[in-house]
Amino acid sequence: MSMYFKLAWRNLFRNKRRTLIAGIAIGVGLASLIMTNALTLGMKDNMIATATSSFLGEGQIHRQKYRETGDVDLTINDLDTVTARLTDDPRIKRYTLRVWSYGMIASPVNVSGISVVGIDPATERYLSQVDDAITDGEYFSGDNRRDIVIGSKLAEIMEVKIGDRVVLTTAQAHSGDLAQEMFRISGIYHFNVEEMDRGMAFVRLGVAQEILGLEGQVHEIVLKFTQSDIGMDEKHPFWSEYSEDGNEAVAWTVLLPQIKVAFEMSDLSTLIVGIILFAVVSLGIINTLFMSLYERMFEFGVLRAVGTRPGGMAVLILYEAGALAIISIIIGGIIGFVGTYILSQVGIDYTGIEFVGVTFRKLLYPVLTPSQFIVFPFWVFLFTVVVGLYPAWYAARMTPADAMRKSM
Amino acid sequence: MAGNEQHDVIVARDVRKTYAENGVPVEAVRGVSFTITSGEFSALVGPSGSGKTTLLNIISGLDSLTSGEVLLDGRELSAMSGRELSDYRRDSVGFIFQAYNLIPVLTVEENVEYVMLLQGVAKDERRERVHTILTELGLEGFAHRLPPKLSGGQQQRVAVARAIVSEPALILADEPTANLDSKTGAELLDMMRELNQRRGMTFLFSTHDTMIMERARRLITLKDGMIDSDTGES
Numbered sequence: 001m002s003m004y005f006k007l008a009w010r011n012l013f014r015n016k017r018r019t020l021i022a023g024i025a026i027g028v029g030l031a032s033l034i035m036t037n038a039l040t041l042g043m044k045d046n047m048i049a050t051a052t053s054s055f056l057g058e059g060q061i062h063r064q065k066y067r068e069t070g071d072v073d074l075t076i077n078d079l080d081t082v083t084a085r086l087t088d089d090p091r092i093k094r095y096t097l098r099v100w101s102y103g104m105i106a107s108p109v110n111v112s113g114i115s116v117v118g119i120d121p122a123t124e125r126y127l128s129q130v131d132d133a134i135t136d137g138e139y140f141s142g143d144n145r146r147d148i149v150i151g152s153k154l155a156e157i158m159e160v161k162i163g164d165r166v167v168l169t170t171a172q173a174h175s176g177d178l179a180q181e182m183f184r185i186s187g188i189y190h191f192n193v194e195e196m197d198r199g200m201a202f203v204r205l206g207v208a209q210e211i212l213g214l215e216g217q218v219h220e221i222v223l224k225f226t227q228s229d230i231g232m233d234e235k236h237p238f239w240s241e242y243s244e245d246g247n248e249a250v251a252w253t254v255l256l257p258q259i260k261v262a263f264e265m266s267d268l269s270t271l272i273v274g275i276i277l278f279a280v281v282s283l284g285i286i287n288t289l290f291m292s293l294y295e296r297m298f299e300f301g302v303l304r305a306v307g308t309r310p311g312g313m314a315v316l317i318l319y320e321a322g323a324l325a326i327i328s329i330i331i332g333g334i335i336g337f338v339g340t341y342i343l344s345q346v347g348i349d350y351t352g353i354e355f356v357g358v359t360f361r362k363l364l365y366p367v368l369t370p371s372q373f374i375v376f377p378f379w380v381f382l383f384t385v386v387v388g389l390y391p392a393w394y395a396a397r398m399t400p401a402d403a404m405r406k407s408m
Numbered sequence: 409m410a411g412n413e414q415h416d417v418i419v420a421r422d423v424r425k426t427y428a429e430n431g432v433p434v435e436a437v438r439g440v441s442f443t444i445t446s447g448e449f450s451a452l453v454g455p456s457g458s459g460k461t462t463l464l465n466i467i468s469g470l471d472s473l474t475s476g477e478v479l480l481d482g483r484e485l486s487a488m489s490g491r492e493l494s495d496y497r498r499d500s501v502g503f504i505f506q507a508y509n510l511i512p513v514l515t516v517e518e519n520v521e522y523v524m525l526l527q528g529v530a531k532d533e534r535r536e537r538v539h540t541i542l543t544e545l546g547l548e549g550f551a552h553r554l555p556p557k558l559s560g561g562q563q564q565r566v567a568v569a570r571a572i573v574s575e576p577a578l579i580l581a582d583e584p585t586a587n588l589d590s591k592t593g594a595e596l597l598d599m600m601r602e603l604n605q606r607r608g609m610t611f612l613f614s615t616h617d618t619m620i621m622e623r624a625r626r627l628i629t630l631k632d633g634m635i636d637s638d639t640g641e642s
Contacts, residue, residue: 003518003525010513302509305470306570307498307526309491401471 004312008319011292012327022288023327026380029277030332031339033376036273038340038366039348040266045367046350047358048232051259052252054191054361055128057096057222058231061242061249066219072101072173075217077246082221091225091238096123098220099208103170105150105201107158114154115200116170118208118218127222129361130189130202137162137187145207148183151197152190160185168201172213179211192352193359223249262356274379281380282387289321289391300395301403314396321388322381329377337373340366416479417578417610418444418467423476425462425633436462438633439476444612446577449604451613451620454630460614461582463630467612468501468580469493481577498526502571502609504581508563510555510570516542517551520569527574541569545599561592568596572603582614590619597623 012019052058061082066074076082079097086092099118104111121140125131130149131139140147148166150158160166162185169180183203191197209215223231230236234251242249253260293300300313308316347363354360425437437459444450452460465471467478469485478485481500488496497503502523510519520541521534529537542548545565555563564584571579581600585593601623604611613620621627629637 003522006518007511007513014513298509299511301470302503302505303511304494305468305497305503306523307494309494309526311491312494312526399471401465404470 004316005319005323008316009323011296011320012323015292015295018288018291019324019327022284022324023331025284026281026324026328026384027331027333027335029281030329030376030380031336032277033270033274034332034336034372035340035343035366036270037372037376038344038368039364040270041367041369042344042348042365043266044263046360046362046364047259047262047355048228050361051256051358052224052228052231053127053129054193055130055196056252056255057127058225058228059223059239059249059251060255061221061223061247062219064246064248067248067250067255070100070102072171072212072214072219075173075214075219076221079216079218081245082242082247085242086221086223091227091230092223093226094123094126094224096120096127096222097205097218098124098222099205099212099214099217100219101170101208101212103168105154105158106167106169107160107164109159110157112154112157113199114150116168116208117200117202118205118212119202120205127224129191133189133191134187135190137185139187139189140202140204141186144184144186145204146181146183147186147204149187149189149202150185151200152188153194153198154201155185155188157198162186162188168203168211170211172211174213179213181207181211191359192361193354256358258356259358278379278383282383285321285324285384285387286390288324289317289388290394292320293317293391293395297398297403300398301400304398304400304403310396313398314392317392317395318385318388321385321392324388325381325384328384329380332380333373333377337368340368344368415446415481416443417446417448417481418442418612419477419479420463420467421477421479423463423466423478424474425459425466425471426474436633437466437473440630440633440635441476442628442635442638444578444610446610447604447608448626449601449611449624450626450628451615451624452628452630453616453621454636455616458630459633460630462633464580464582464612464614468503469497498523499574500577502574502576502579504564504567504571504579504584506583506586508555508560508567508587510563510566512555515552515554516547516558516566516569519555519566520573523570523574529574537573538569541573545569560587561589561596564588564592564596565599568600568603572607572609575607575609577610579609579611580614581611583617584613585615585617585619593617593619 061076063074063076086095097120101116103114103116105114135152139149158166164185165182166185167180167182169178172179225231230238231252234253239249239251304313344366347365350360350364352359421441423437423440427434427436440463452463454460466473473486480496517538520538524534542551545568547565547569550558550562585596588596597619600611603609613624627639628635
């Protein structure tokens with residue numbers, strides 16, 4: 001066996017240029033797989049981070065039916081008990097409370113329909129990036145109850161700037177009576193998400209509860225876990241534990257199902273890219289092995305003549321395929337690592353681009369993982385050897401006389 | 409190892425081989441019968457196209473026969489499977505080719521020990537036998553060289569070493585001197601003759617080289633695929 005491997009390894013280097021070209025071709029295929037996977041992982045991380053840390057959180061608790069109806073009357077049942085449990089729950093890193101309502105904002109020059117969100121600025125900053133997205137003014141810096149933070153697009157439509165007054169009109173819970181309150185623009189944010197920049201305004205939680213007549217009540221508890229895996233696992237016991245007393249707790253993947261579908265599509269894309277790459281690469285492998293085989297036909301005849309069994313010939317070709325795979329894996333691993341590492345350092349600028357409802361807000365950094373250098377090379381090796389079965393079978397069934405027809 | 413008692417190594421009876429060349433049947437060997445006894449130093453001779461190489465291929469199991477019978481050490485050749493034929497060639501036949509046909513990526517030592525590797529000979533014994541045979545053939549300083557770094561004569565001596573190292577009963581040599589100058593060719597033939605006499609190895613050449621014809625003890629002359637004359641062993 002070691003002689004066959006020695007033969008195979010040395011045979012590969014008889015035509016260094018051809019082996020190098022074949023190795024690069026297969027290696028580039030492997031590198032492409034590594035980079036595609038790293039990019040996909042980076043995109044997932046980026047999308048999850050964007051989706052969960054921008055505003056959504058890793059999970060939310062609402063009153064049942066609230067998500068479907070948006071009914072302002074449907075506040076969380078037994079809020080004090082729920083928050084007390086969350087405070088003591090070691091799985092919870094942070095949580096914040098929100099009140100939501102639809103309303104109308106009016107400036108001296110324009111009127112616009114928006115979502116009004118009452119937030120607790122102190123805890124909200126750990127769950128969302130509203131504070132980070134402030135481009136003008138401040139994020140609820142003092143204790144002025146009339147502070148309102150609006151999106152850049154809304155400010156443009158309303159033609160307002162920091163310090164300008166706006167009037168917010170909304171319908172109160174339960175009674176449905178209209179309530180109005182005057183606010184002063186204290187901050188303008190830019191999320192680069194049309195829906196948020198144009199259609200949302202943030203006020204203090206207490207003020208929102210007061211306007212809506214929802215003293216001590218909220219519509220939404222936003223969660224951040226100590227282990228972010230919980231947010232990815234819709235079947236985690238956490239969700240059922242908090243889905244009681246008429247409330248429901250759901251993971252962010254439930255709130256943004258399209259992102260999960262996008263991930264599945266992304267995995268499928270990687271698989272398809274992989275299959276196409278492997279198909280192309282397989283032709284290269286077969287071509288290389290057959291060229292090498294035809295070039296040494298007489299030599300194979302000699303090997304058969306001196307007593308090498310047909311199976312031995314097949315083993316020799318398979319070893320050559322394996323040796324080619326090893327060379328390709330080294331080349332592909334280096335190209336894949338260097339290329340991905342550079343990209344993971346400089347990042348890829350997709351900021352501002354929206355994909356399945358999530359707008360990339362940060363540079364996309366491909367993620368290198370050890371498995372990319374174990375799993376993909378393993379498949380390349382296996383695939384190369386499997387593809388090598390055809391030329392191996394061909395070599396095994398050659399009769400010595402056919403192979404040596406030039407002489408003897 | 410060839411024994412001292414004489415026995416029939418090759419028995420060919422009415423061997424025929426027909427090729428299809430461009431769809432036209434060509435009779436390369438037409439009813440050839442002969443027997444090679446152990447210890448012979450014989451040659452199949454004849455002009456190109458006379459069928460000597462085809463006959464050598466059939467005898468060695470490298471090619472199939474169309475009809476007739478070939479017995480190798482009493483075993484019917486056509487009854488052997490591909491694997492049995494491989495094992496037969498590995499254990500009982502040594503080949504010497506016109507163009508040396510050493511494996512260029514293996515060193516002299518590795519080329520010579522290849523057959524023993526296939527036979528499963530232990531490493532120490534392999535090395536010992538390789539060393540002995542290379543010394544015997546004047547190749548002791550070339551063990552770690554690759555064949556392309558050797559002269560034609562040296563390569564053919566390595567080919568001889570490869571053929572005889574496992575001490576097969578039969579050595580088949582196809583035009584072994586064709587690519588050598590006359591002096592080197594003569595030296596090589598003398599060496600093979602000595603091996604034949606000293607070790608009792610059976611040699612069967614395919615040739616039209618007069619040097620071989622002069623040294624062979626028996627000449628089987630082929631013409632148009634048939635035996636034209638057979639001198640018998642002298």
